[in-house]
Amino acid sequence: MRRVTASPAETEALAAALAARLGPGDVVAVSGELGAGKTTFVRGAAHALGVAGPVSSPTFTIGHRYEAPVPVAHLDLYRIAGLDPEEWGDLEPYFDGTIAFVEWPEHGGDWLPRARARVTLEHVDESHRSVSIDSDLGL
Ligand code: ADP
Numbered sequence: 001m002r003r004v005t006a007s008p009a010e011t012e013a014l015a016a017a018l019a020a021r022l023g024p025g026d027v028v029a030v031s032g033e034l035g036a037g038k039t040t041f042v043r044g045a046a047h048a049l050g051v052a053g054p055v056s057s058p059t060f061t062i063g064h065r066y067e068a069p070v071p072v073a074h075l076d077l078y079r080i081a082g083l084d085p086e087e088w089g090d091l092e093p094y095f096d097g098t099i100a101f102v103e104w105p106e107h108g109g110d111w112l113p114r115a116r117a118r119v120t121l122e123h124v125d126e127s128h129r130s131v132s133i134d135s136d137l138g139l
């Protein structure tokens with residue numbers, strides 16, 4: 001499905017609708033250029049999944065893991081140039097029993113678990129974003 005959102009809140013609401021269909025072990029790949037709304041999307045999903053408090057981009061670490069009824073992981077692979085087995089070993093725990101959202105999934109190469117949903121965000125104008133979701137979840 002593809003929808004154009006008119007505000008960050010609308011992007012978060014769309015993310016919440018997807019989140020309601022996810023379960024432990026699911027991975028969501030979130031693609032799009034800088035400022036497209038990837039972190040905004042993950043924030044909406046994480047809060048819908050019961051994460052309390054701020055959800056911000058993992059800038060100085062590769063990932064965050066939040067406690068919630070099903071723990072939520074948020075990874076940003078922007079600075080990853082290509083994983084080696086040792087680096088994958090550091091990342092693997094983020095996927096263990098969590099619902100995991102990965103920004104810049106294309107930087108993870110073949111190491112990442114298969115995504116349950118692929119989300120692509122694109123700029124339309126200052127306040128509008130095109131949000132495409134490719135999944136077998138009916139959304
Ligand atoms: P990314 O993680 O892709 O770099 P962010 O989510 O951090 O992007 O930032 C997106 C920026 O775009 C935020 O400043 C947000 O307020 C703004 N924005 C404006 N309109 C939208 C929209 N419709 N959906 C999501 N973000 C939007």
Ligand code: MG
Pocket residue numbers: 038039057076103
């Ligand atoms: Mg981001």
